[in-house]
Amino acid sequence: MPQLTGGQAIIKSLEQRGVKTVFGLPGGQLYYLFDALNQASKSINLINSRHEQGVGYMAYGYAKSTGSVGVYTVVPGPGVLNSSSALCTAYSTNTPVLCIAGQIPSEWIGKGAGLLHEIPDQLGVLRSLTKYAQRIEKPAEAPNLIREAYTKLLTGRPRPVALEMAEDILGVKEEVCLLDPIAEYEALAPDSDLIKDSAKLLGSAKNPLVVVGSGAMDAGKEVLEIAEMLQAPVTTLWSGKGVIDERHYLSQSNPAGHKLWSKADVILAIGTRLSIPRIHWGMDDHLKIIHIDIDDGELNRLGNPDIGILGDAQLSLTQLINTLPEYNRNRPSRKDELLSLKKGMLKEFEKNIGPQLEILNVIREELPEDGFFVDEVTQVGFASWYAFPCYHPRHFITSGYQGNLGYGYATALGVKAAHPDKKVISISGDGGFLYQAQELATAVKYGLDVVAIVFNNNSYGNVQNDLELMFEGQSIGAELHNPDFVKFAESFGAAGFKASNPNELRSAIQSAFAESGPALIEMTVGKMPRPWPYINLPKCRG
Secondary structure: OOEEEHHHHHHHHHHHOOOOEEEEOOOHHHHHHHHHHHHOOOOOEEEOOOOHHHHHHHHHHHHHHHOOOEEEEEOOOHHHHHOHHHHHHHHHOOOOEEEEEEEOOHHHOOOOOOOOOOOOOHHHHHHHHOOEEEEOOOHHHHHHHHHHHHHHHHOOOOOOEEEEEEHHHHHOEEEOOOOOOOOOOOOOOOOHHHHHHHHHHHHHOOOEEEEEOHHHOOOHHHHHHHHHHHOOOEEOOOOOOOOOOOOOOOEEOHHHHHHHHOOOOEEEEEOOOOHHHHHHHOOOOOOEEEEEEOOHHHHOOOOOOOEEEEOOHHHHHHHHHHHHHHOOOOOOOOHHHHHHHHHHHHHHHHHHOHHHHHHHHHHHHHOOOOOEEEOOOOHHHHHHHHHOOOOOOOOEEOOHHHOOOOOHHHHHHHHHHHOOOOOEEEEEEHHHHOOOHHHHHHHHHHOOOOEEEEEEOOEOHHHHHHHHHHOOOOOOOOEOOOOOHHHHHHHHOOEEEEEOOHHHHHHHHHHHHHOOOOEEEEEEOOOOOOOHHHOOOOOOOO
């Protein structure tokens, strides 16, 4: 067995698992870990940032766009806390992120001695934000705990995990037995009797509707096959975008799904909390629910389904595909009907969110089919949840229900690090962009040529709209003072462009894509129509 430091034991275990990129900020408690990263520089690419929040979100973007583990490392205390917003985003969006945190010297953990970066019960903090968190007490424990962490990351519901190691243990040398990664994890098979019951219920349904979430992300082929067999439309809000190509007539936006929900008799929910329909759209005794999920806690969280299937989405749907023909009724194509619904919704969007839709149409037309779109907490971002078509799984990146203002730009850099040959567009408001604007330095340093579109209205626009509605026109702290964003970008060495209308935005995107490095487009905008009526949809049943 080799003699390895704690830092080397961690990094060599990551090498064994094919990790190619680690996002991290060096600091006093991590010096031996960064020394190990330097020794592994031929196999692992280190990308640092200007803030711990940045590396957390970069790991999130890497993981969200690939389905593989995104790894980042930060110092203890404020470093961990600075990255915690990325961890809570990964938790809420079911994303496999591994946080490797430093710790104060081992003999002082938990004693409140006031050492640098000490906080009470850091491990408890991490456990509250992750699926699994452990302290590696000595180098020899690292391979087994990393194997366990990867098992948690890659089985069941994907969520972040965390490991911490004290600064002195990172430098201690001892014999370490490296463990090969587990070659393949067995998928959780569904109950065959429940599959049969589901086939019977779906086969007799007159108006079935499929609702997908991120748990269906690797089962797009199977989702589409089931949907075609049933001629059942497929809908989602943000988490399931791209599970099937949104150009397909069976793929319907969330507002269209609301219309379909009112008439549906059987819902097939796959890898989704089903929270918005259950909570806001309403239920009644005439609506039957079949819920497939990898997390047994999800099946009954918001109400008991008629059939709850615990199992892997792809495996469950494959069995359902094989069973359904025996019970399915003859179904004529609904293509004309559902294309008409799509067209009708588009006309509504053109009428009611025209400014956002024009911008989104330009981005969609200029972004290659296999390009990545990263949303933000901005008026255009909200509209994109239902009005920006996505063609492939994992190509629409969002923070989900966390709604993290400022998450987007650093996340987009992580997406680009994972897909260096693909185009990536990040959209932000002027408020959100300045949360992570310093990461322009990271983009330039590492050649991460993301195109950042910043909508400038000199305010936290959504907050301003809400406050003015609620408090008789008072915006109460929502106004902003901004830099010249183009000059700001150029000061870092990035290209800068301005736009004030969709045509100018198109030209700016084309010019930005022609650049060999990162670029920023500042687009001045005024107040936009509220996108929320198509998100906060009213009860339509019960």
